[in-house]
Every structure is written in C-alpha cells, then in structure tokens.
Amino acid sequence: MPILEIENLNCFYGNVQVLWDVSLKVEKSEIVALLGANGAGKSTLLNTIVGLVPPKSGSIRFMGEDIVNLSGSEIIERGISYLPEGGRLFPDMTIRENLELGAYPMKYWKSRKATLDMVFDMFPILKERQKQLARTLSGGEKQMLAMGRGLMSNPSLCLLDELSYGLSPLMASEVFDIVKKLREQGITVLLVEQNVRQTLEIADRAYVLENGRICLEGECCELIENDFIKTAYMGM
Amino acid sequence: MNTNISRGRLNAKKIAPPGLSLLALILLSLLPIFVTDYTIIKINSIISFVIIAVSWSIFSGPTGYIxxxxxxxxxxxxxxxxxxxxHLPLxxxxxxSGIASFIIALIIGVITLRLRGVYFTIFTFGLVELLRNLILWLEIKFSGTRGRFVPSVDFQQVFYCxxxxxxxxxxxxxxIKRSRxxxxxxxxxxxxxxxxxxxINTTLVKVLGFSISSFAVGAVGAAxxxxxxxxxxxxAFNMLMSFMPVLMAIFGGMSTIPGPIIxxxxxxxxxxxxITKVPEYFMIIFGAIMIIAILFLPNGLTGIAGKLFKRRKGAGKNANT
Structure with missing residues (x-):
C-alpha cells in the first residue's frame, strides 16, 4: 500500500483552476520529487495535502485513510510534516522554542525532550546555538532549523518545499545529504524542487508538473536522460 | 554574540521571578494596617489598572492582535x-461577572478572530459602542431609566477582592508564558x-487567549x-478604558510580565x-510622555532595564559564546 496516494485532484483559487486531475503515489521510504517551473502548482499541491487549500474534487489517502476533510492540525498529528518554502520560521523566537513548537500537537508535546535530542544529534549546530534567535542564523542554518522543526512531530512523511532555494551550491548539497539521511531513518520524502539535476540524483522517482497537470513521471535514473527534461529544465 | 539575550521576554525571568511577586503580594495584603483610607482607595485604582494591563497583554502582547x-x-x-x-456579596x-465576560469573549472571539490584524482591532473598537447603545436601549425600553445606582462596598473588602x-x-x-x-x-x-x-489550530488558540484575557477585566469592573x-x-462603557491598557503596556513593555505591571x-x-497637581495641563503632559515613550522606548520601561542588565552582564556573556 502506498503511504500517500492522490487521485484525480482538482484545485481552484477562486475561479482559476490550478490543479487538473493530478494523481500521484508515494511508496514507503521513497524519495519522490515533484518538479516543475514557477506557477506549475507544486506548492499548491503540497498545501492541498496538508489541508490548507481545500480541493474541489479528488481524493488524498494517507496510509490508506482519506484525509481530504481533516484540518491541518489533524493531518500533522497523523504523521505528515510540511516544510513550507523558505522555512517560515518564527524569527524572534529562539532556536529551541522554534523546535519545541514543531512538537505542538499534544501527542508529540509530551515526548518533545527525546525528539529534541534526536534532532540535535542530526543537526549539532542547532544544539550549539539553541538559545540564539532564529533570525540570526545563516540561510543554510535556517533551512536546517526548518527541517529540525519538521522532524519534531515524528513524521512518517515529510513534504519539503524548495529546500535549496537561496542557498549556496555547497549548502544545497549539504541539505540534499540530509534528505538522504531522512530516508535512512525510515522517513518518506516528497520533495518539491527547482534544482532539477541534484534532485534527480538523490530521488527515486519524480513527477513533472506543468500548468497544473502531471506531464511526465518515472524513475529518476531514466528521467535524467529524458530529452524533454534536458531541454526544459537543464538547458541542454 | 549578544543576540541571544536581546529580547525582553528572556530577561523577565531575571527581573521578576515568581517568588518576588508572591512576596510583593503578601506585603501588599498587609498594607491596610499601615496606610490611610485615602491611600487604600488610590491603591485600589492602581491595582485595578495593573490587572487590566496584565490581562490585556496576555493575549495582545504575544499575538500582536491589538x-x-x-x-x-x-x-x-x-x-x-x-x-x-x-443581593450577592462582592x-x-x-x-x-468574570465568567460572563469569559463567555461573551468566547462568542466574540469565534465571530471575529478569523479576521486578521487591523480588522480585529476595528471590530473590538465597535463592540464597546455596540454594547453601550444596546444597554442604553434596553434600559430605556424595559426599566424606563438611563442609569442605575451601584450598592457601595467597604473599600477594604474591595481591596482584598x-x-x-x-x-x-x-x-x-x-x-501561560511558560506553557505550550x-x-x-x-x-x-x-x-x-x-x-x-x-x-497549531490558530483560531482556537486565539479565541481562548482572548477569553482568558477578558475575564479578569469583568471581575475588576464589578469591584x-x-x-x-x-x-x-x-x-460604564468609557472608551478611555480600552486605550489605557494599550498605552500602559506600551509604556511598560509588552512582551514581559513585569512590563505591563510597571x-x-x-x-x-x-x-x-x-490630575491633582496640574489639572489644566494633565492631558498635555500625559500625551507628551506617551509620545516620548513610543518614540524612544520601543520595549518600554522594562526594555531600558533589560538593556542596562545586558550591559553589565555583557562582557561575561561574550566570553562564553
């Protein structure tokens, strides 16, 4: 059974249709990438999964259960964690407070100390700076904090939106390494990216979204040779 | 690196630990033995403003919903x-009155707190006018009068309440400050x-926060x-009462517990x-102080205290990090 299964999803902002019959599957412990240009509907799709944008029709099943009508907090309690673009941190709160808020759902709040230790193990820099305000971190550190906060709710599925956005190439590689580490810990990842080459190198499968429709899907090792991908996204 | 202590909220723990406030409360409770009745009446009014300002900043302080x-x-x-x-003891x-305020705030919260930012402020501003006119209408329609007499209560009892x-x-x-x-x-x-x-179920958290910050105001109003x-x-529905806690919290510093108290x-x-010394110029002086506070004390009086504290401790902190 796929951990996440989306079928014929249609989404509107007012009268404008943004997603057209989108269907995708994410199997357990996979890294699945969602590629596409600006405005293709990638972020909308993630927002729909976590209940922030209600779909017009279609189904979203997480671990076999329909989650379309659940509220955002209920969806997170079930084990989906969403890292929005740019991290969306709480800039004037300390790193520790940011992380603790990641464990906000009651279920995870009680075990937050243990989870915190796990996150600190993964990102030692955050432990060092835990009393610093989030806005004093560098871009890469902010991204790590955002990922750390996402992990505080013990997710089985992580939705990552534009992780490498605005990072130096070095920092971006580091962040991609962390995505691989997530998989080692048994966390499934759905990754939205514009950095197509690096994404295809670490992901298992990918979907390409264009104008709100899935126009291409397949194994990453095949897609990397695909002519359409090469011309449209890698400039070759 | 001194950014880690730049915010007043963190200094709060150092400025006013709970033990200190407990001591202050006990000392205050002994006050009627030592001071004149007139002083008690004045202190009643000061404490009631402290309660109102603290209540206000429970919700509006952290969320910024004025x-x-x-x-x-x-x-x-x-x-x-x-x-x-x-009919009933004070x-x-x-x-x-506190429970009634809590429930009414709950209802208002459910209706308005899906609004963000300035719309919420405007609604709460209108709410006072709405209630004032509603009660005026009810009084004229049903009791046939404009006003009511309030049974007086011994001011020492008021003080302890x-x-x-x-x-x-x-x-x-x-x-709340220390909780999830x-x-x-x-x-x-x-x-x-x-x-x-x-x-975070933001609407629920906002509505609850607003209600918690309203009940003590109702209780104090009754006293x-x-x-x-x-x-x-x-x-009863004097708009000045709405502005006072805002000004007081800004003056003292919103993001700490001691801020609104001070x-x-x-x-x-x-x-x-x-008002007793220079009644003619009272509002002018008051306004000038407010403008100076807003322009030069972005974190209020406790902000200055925090800065001084930081300066003294600054050297040691720098060596650590």
Missing amino acids: SLSTAAFYGLGMYASAILGN PLVMVI ILGTLAIILLISYL FGLALIGIGESEDAAAHIG MATRTNYIDPGI GAAVFAYLEELL
Whole structure:
C-alpha cells in the first residue's frame, strides 16, 4: 500500500483552476520529487495535502485513510510534516522554542525532550546555538532549523518545499545529504524542487508538473536522460 | 554574540521571578494596617489598572492582535455589580461577572478572530459602542431609566477582592508564558502562517487567549463600580478604558510580565499625581510622555532595564559564546 496516494485532484483559487486531475503515489521510504517551473502548482499541491487549500474534487489517502476533510492540525498529528518554502520560521523566537513548537500537537508535546535530542544529534549546530534567535542564523542554518522543526512531530512523511532555494551550491548539497539521511531513518520524502539535476540524483522517482497537470513521471535514473527534461529544465 | 539575550521576554525571568511577586503580594495584603483610607482607595485604582494591563497583554502582547474591547468587559462588570450587588456579596458578583465576560469573549472571539490584524482591532473598537447603545436601549425600553445606582462596598473588602484577582491573573499569566499554549500565542504573533503550517489550530488558540484575557477585566469592573455610586451606559462603557491598557503596556513593555505591571503602576500613579497637581495641563503632559515613550522606548520601561542588565552582564556573556 502506498503511504500517500492522490487521485484525480482538482484545485481552484477562486475561479482559476490550478490543479487538473493530478494523481500521484508515494511508496514507503521513497524519495519522490515533484518538479516543475514557477506557477506549475507544486506548492499548491503540497498545501492541498496538508489541508490548507481545500480541493474541489479528488481524493488524498494517507496510509490508506482519506484525509481530504481533516484540518491541518489533524493531518500533522497523523504523521505528515510540511516544510513550507523558505522555512517560515518564527524569527524572534529562539532556536529551541522554534523546535519545541514543531512538537505542538499534544501527542508529540509530551515526548518533545527525546525528539529534541534526536534532532540535535542530526543537526549539532542547532544544539550549539539553541538559545540564539532564529533570525540570526545563516540561510543554510535556517533551512536546517526548518527541517529540525519538521522532524519534531515524528513524521512518517515529510513534504519539503524548495529546500535549496537561496542557498549556496555547497549548502544545497549539504541539505540534499540530509534528505538522504531522512530516508535512512525510515522517513518518506516528497520533495518539491527547482534544482532539477541534484534532485534527480538523490530521488527515486519524480513527477513533472506543468500548468497544473502531471506531464511526465518515472524513475529518476531514466528521467535524467529524458530529452524533454534536458531541454526544459537543464538547458541542454 | 549578544543576540541571544536581546529580547525582553528572556530577561523577565531575571527581573521578576515568581517568588518576588508572591512576596510583593503578601506585603501588599498587609498594607491596610499601615496606610490611610485615602491611600487604600488610590491603591485600589492602581491595582485595578495593573490587572487590566496584565490581562490585556496576555493575549495582545504575544499575538500582536491589538484589542480595544477592554471597556466592553469593564462596563459589563460594572453593570453586573449594579444589578447583582444588592443581593450577592462582592466576591460572588466578581466571579459571575468574570465568567460572563469569559463567555461573551468566547462568542466574540469565534465571530471575529478569523479576521486578521487591523480588522480585529476595528471590530473590538465597535463592540464597546455596540454594547453601550444596546444597554442604553434596553434600559430605556424595559426599566424606563438611563442609569442605575451601584450598592457601595467597604473599600477594604474591595481591596482584598482586587488583590485576589491580581494574584490569580499574575499566576495565569506566568503559567501561560511558560506553557505550550503561551508558545503557540507567540508563534501566532511571529507568523500566523507558519503557526498553521506546523499544526497549531490558530483560531482556537486565539479565541481562548482572548477569553482568558477578558475575564479578569469583568471581575475588576464589578469591584471598581462600587466606588462610583451611579452608572449609566456612558460612564460604564468609557472608551478611555480600552486605550489605557494599550498605552500602559506600551509604556511598560509588552512582551514581559513585569512590563505591563510597571507600566500600569507608573501610569496610574502619574495620572493621580498630575490630575491633582496640574489639572489644566494633565492631558498635555500625559500625551507628551506617551509620545516620548513610543518614540524612544520601543520595549518600554522594562526594555531600558533589560538593556542596562545586558550591559553589565555583557562582557561575561561574550566570553562564553
């Protein structure tokens, strides 16, 4: 059974249709990438999964259960964690407070100390700076904090939106390494990216979204040779 | 690296640990033995402003949702006192008034707190006018009068009732500040979208926060009404009561617990002093002080204290990090 299964999803902002019959599957412990240009509907799709944008029709099943009508907090309690673009941190709160808020759902709040230790193990820099305000971190550190906060709710599925956005190439590689580490810990990842080459190198499968429709899907090792991908996204 | 202590909220723990406030409350409770009756009456009014300012900053401090509804709940409390005061003892009237305020705030919260930012402020501003006119209409229609007499209560009893309320609201404020709920309120103030993304039910948290910050205002309104013999809707729903806690919290510093306490105490004392010494220039001086405070004290009086504290401790902190 796929951990996440989306079928014929249609989404509107007012009268404008943004997603057209989108269907995708994410199997357990996979890294699945969602590629596409600006405005293709990638972020909308993630927002729909976590209940922030209600779909017009279609189904979203997480671990076999329909989650379309659940509220955002209920969806997170079930084990989906969403890292929005740019991290969306709480800039004037300390790193520790940011992380603790990641464990906000009651279920995870009680075990937050243990989870915190796990996150600190993964990102030692955050432990060092835990009393610093989030806005004093560098871009890469902010991204790590955002990922750390996402992990505080013990997710089985992580939705990552534009992780490498605005990072130096070095920092971006580091962040991609962390995505691989997530998989080692048994966390499934759905990754939205514009950095197509690096994404295809670490992901298992990918979907390409264009104008709100899935126009291409397949194994990453095949897609990397695909002519359409090469011309449209890698400039070759 | 001194950014880690740049925010007042972190200094709060150092400036006013809960033990210190407990000591202050005990000392205050012994006050009637030592001072004149007139002083007690003045202190009643100062403490009531402290309660109102602390209440206000429980919700509006961390979230940044500026509420101008204080006068509404204060006025409701006054009416509770006028209606129930002849039949029930003051503490009971205060409890009833507090619960009523909580419930009304809950209802208002559910209706309005899906609104963000300035729309919420405008609504709360309108709420006071709405209640004032509604009660005026009800009075004329059903009781055939404009105003009501408020049964007076011994001011020492009022003093202890208000002091009890102060203890309760300080305890609540302190507990919230250290809790998951308090963290969520700050998170909403920092970024409401991010708060929603990590699974905080923002509407629920806001509504509860607003209600908690309203009940003590109703209770204090009931207690303070006993000092004025007569109320009518114009007296009870006085817009000034809505602006006072905002100004006091800004003056003292919003993001700490001691901030609104100090702000309200200094403000209320200053008001008494100026109004007796220079009644003609009172508002001018008051306004000038406010403008200076907003321009030059972005974190209020406690902000200055925090800065001084940081300067003294600064060297040691730098060596550590």
